[in-house]
Amino acid sequence: MSNLLHVSSSPHIRSQSSTTTLMSDVVIALIPATAWGVYKFGWHAFWLVMACVISSIATEYAYQKLMKRPVTIHDMSAMVTGILLALNLPQTFPIWMAVVGSVFAILVVKQVFGGIGQNFMNPALAARCFLLISFGAQMTDFAVDTVSGATPLALIKNGTGSVEAILAGDKLTVTDLFLGNIGGSMGEISTLMILIGAAYLLIRKVISWRTPVMYLATFTVFMGLFGGRGFDLTYLAAQLCGGGIMLGAFFMATDYATSPITKNGKLVYGVALGLVTGIFRIWSGSAEGVSYAIIFCNLLVPLIEKVTLPRFFGQGVTKNAK
Amino acid sequence: MRRVTFKGGIHPYDGKDLTQDKAIQDISPKSDLVYPLAQHIGAPATPVVAVGDQVLVGQKIAEASSFISANICCSVSGKVKAIEKRLCVNGAMVDSIVVENDGEYNTVEGFGEKRDYTTLSKEEIRAIVKEAGIVGLGGAGFPTNVKITPQNEDGIDYVIVNAAECEPYLTSDYRLILEKTDKLLGGLKIVLSLFPNAKGIIGIEDNKKEAIKVLQAAVENEENIELKVLKTKYPQGGERSLIYATTGRKLNSSLLPADLGCVVNNVATLVAVYEAVCESTPLIKKVITVTGDCVQNPGNFAVRLGTNYNDVIEAAGGFTVQPEKIVSGGPMMGMSLIKTDVPVSKTGSALLTFKKDVVAELETSNCINCGRCVNVCPSGLVPAMMNKAVKQNNMQQFEALNGMECTECGSCSYTCPAKIQLTQAFRVAKRSIIEERRKAK
Known part of the structure; x- marks a missing residue:
């Protein structure tokens, strides 16, 4: 036999999953929250999602073509960034500003640092913060039916009396917060829809439970201790369901590139996020704090990874130590 | 039965359906036999025959050259044709003894004679295992006589049989368990007899239902041997995973199993020990699974060492399509062959043929830190x-x-x-x- 066979280093088989399948799963998991936002807010919300997705993908494509790098838009990660950014915007947000945000996310936060896996901040969140700084008024305009309304968290933060009463003043209950019958960024409003997507990711083992569970648990305890309302269940439920923390915990804090790779690191990272988010929500000027908390903790990741290196199998075992 | 296991691991497509019901078939070599001098861990063996010598089945043709090394015994009778470099499974040119097969299969004196191991001393048993050129047949090829000669034989608590066969596609050990149960148990008892404080453990993955049944029946009345069913997961049969799953002891790279009171041998190795000690048959054959999506009749074959892989492929009915890749061993840790014109050595437990080389088609992208x-x-x-x-x-x-x-x-x-x-x-x-x-x- 003269023709030579293929030779390579083992293993000679590979699993079916790829970056594309993982990112596709994230896209699938984002469908409920996205669909709910579009259902609640109408066509403009839909066009916002489309604008973010298309401009994210187009930016990645254009940059890679320009730099003569392999084009990686098929890995779906740009699409994920686009959707996530859209979900972080108020439904009235101008399309052109959304496009600016998408270009910033992909170009400045992701590609300039080397593309997928190399960015040290979550692109969608960094872009959200960029937009908040650049277009503060539009980013906090949660008007529904032309009645400008504050988010439940802002109401609670600035209101007096019981949480129930404050919510009731806006004809809201905690159930509304959970289901998503509230104002807010279009993908953050429905805790239920986010949890459906999160369950899908957990079942498919795309994300680990470690960071989100630790994040939410730490945050809840922190708010109970320092929120000024004690362990008032309505208050804590409103804090969990009324803002960006659910989307943040399951879809942003679990972003691979910007979270620790070690198992214990994921736990530590979750705790750090819970603490920082609590601090921001209680003592900062804004009622929100998830985005800043996550991009701040993104910066801690290398350190967390360093101190949470796992023990290797059989570490410390010596001869005759049975 | 409670299944034991380790942390981590994967569940690849196992492909064992192709060959697990195929009984072991004997095949005869067609061309010259080639015996690489280095087909085990340790120093290459030294030839003890010269070109032109007549050799017999079971005759030692190369001798262990140091403590960690192994003898090589001839698997056919015939004439030593050459001692020269030949291409081996690992793609290297290795000094090898080439024997022309006379097809007579005349054996050395005493070959195949029955012996009762209980009448032998420990030293005699170890000497026989060494003489027979037995090495770990699972893939690593560590000389078995060294393994069963630890510094402190009283310190050995467990003799573990690696019956996990966790590599996808491989079924040779599975077939050996079914077809040579007594020899496997016999080999285990021989090794156990060397260690006064040791208990026997057979670790097997739970996907091998038939083999578990057979072994359960076999160890029912054995007080000193326990069957442990392991979760089916790769690399359950890795030495560290297996020792941990069966004993809870954790081995690291600076330790040998004996340091933790364990001696681990796989199924084929123990069968070889039995055949050497009780049937005066040195290691001259090897059971190989020939499988994959390119061979006509995938199966398990008892092959004489030194046989050209082309003869093995022919025995399996040849190729239905030209494979892109052929692996000696399992798909996870096996070695890919440059060409099939290489000899069967002690360590290859399978010949795997792939129509498509999936690895070559894949493009590597950035690490996404998914963990x-x-x-x-x-x-x-x-x-x-x-x-x-x-x-x-x-x-x-x-x-x-x-x-x-x-x-x-x-x-x-x-x-x-x-x-x-x-x-x-x-x-x-x-x-x-x-x-x-x-x-x-």
Whole structure:
């Protein structure tokens, strides 16, 4: 036999999953929250999602073509960034500003640092913060039916009396917060829809439970201790369901590139996020704090990874130590 | 029965359906027999025959050249044709003894004579195992007589039979359990007889239902032998995983199993021990699974060592399509062949044929830090970080990340969604570090 066979280093088989399948799963998991936002807010919300997705993908494509790098838009990660950014915007947000945000996310936060896996901040969140700084008024305009309304968290933060009463003043209950019958960024409003997507990711083992569970648990305890309302269940439920923390915990804090790779690191990272988010929500000027908390903790990741290196199998075992 | 296991690991497509119901078939070599002098861990053997000599089945043709080395016995009768470099499974040209088969299969005196191991002393048993050229037949090829001669034989608590056969596609050990149950048990008892305080454990994965039944019946009345059913998961049969699953003891790279009171042998090795000790038959045959999507009749074949793989392929009915890749051993840790014109050695337990080389078609992309490699690593390492260290050629960092603990099981490469060749990178890094250490001495 003269023709030579293929030779390579083992293993000679590979699993079916790829970056594309993982990112596709994230896209699938984002469908409920996205669909709910579009259902609640109408066509403009839909066009916002489309604008973010298309401009994210187009930016990645254009940059890679320009730099003569392999084009990686098929890995779906740009699409994920686009959707996530859209979900972080108020439904009235101008399309052109959304496009600016998408270009910033992909170009400045992701590609300039080397593309997928190399960015040290979550692109969608960094872009959200960029937009908040650049277009503060539009980013906090949660008007529904032309009645400008504050988010439940802002109401609670600035209101007096019981949480129930404050919510009731806006004809809201905690159930509304959970289901998503509230104002807010279009993908953050429905805790239920986010949890459906999160369950899908957990079942498919795309994300680990470690960071989100630790994040939410730490945050809840922190708010109970320092929120000024004690362990008032309505208050804590409103804090969990009324803002960006659910989307943040399951879809942003679990972003691979910007979270620790070690198992214990994921736990530590979750705790750090819970603490920082609590601090921001209680003592900062804004009622929100998830985005800043996550991009701040993104910066801690290398350190967390360093101190949470796992023990290797059989570490410390010596001869005759049975 | 409670299933025991280890942390990490993967569940690849197992492909065992192809051959698990195919009884072991004897095949005869057609062409010259080639015996590489280095087909075990340790120093190459030294030839004790010369070109032109007549040799017999079971005759020692090469001798262990140091403590860690192994004899090689002739598997046919005929004439020594040459002692020269020949291409081997690993792609290297290795000094080999080439024997022209006369087709008579005349044996050496005393070949096949029955012996009762209980009448033999420990030294005699060890000498027989050494003489028979037995090495670990699972793939590593560590000389078995060395393994069963630890410094402190009283300190051995467990003699573990590796019946996991966790590599996909492989069914040779499974067939041996079904067809040579008594010999397997006999081999285990022989090894147990060397260690006064040892208990026998057979570790088998729970996907081998028939074999578990057979073994359960076989050990029913054996007080000193326990059957442990393991979760089906790769690399359950890795030495560290197996010892941990069966005894709870954790082995690391600086220890040998004997340091933790364990002696581990796989099924084929113990059958070989039995045949050497009780049937005066040295290691001259090997059961090989020939499988994959290119052979006409996948099956399990008892092949004489030194047989050309082309003869083995012919016995399996030849190729239905031209394979792109052929692997000696399992798909996770086996070696790919440059060509099939190489001899069967002691360590190859399968010949796997692939119509498509899936690995060659995959494009590697950036690491996305997903952590799947961390989840599957049975050694508790962080492959993604180790790979970064290797890429930066930072061997100190690689060692600091405990890279030397890598067993090269391949789980990280298998699972990586970015299709990064992690295992390969670590293999190269480990070699270079070992080389550096050797130079420094």
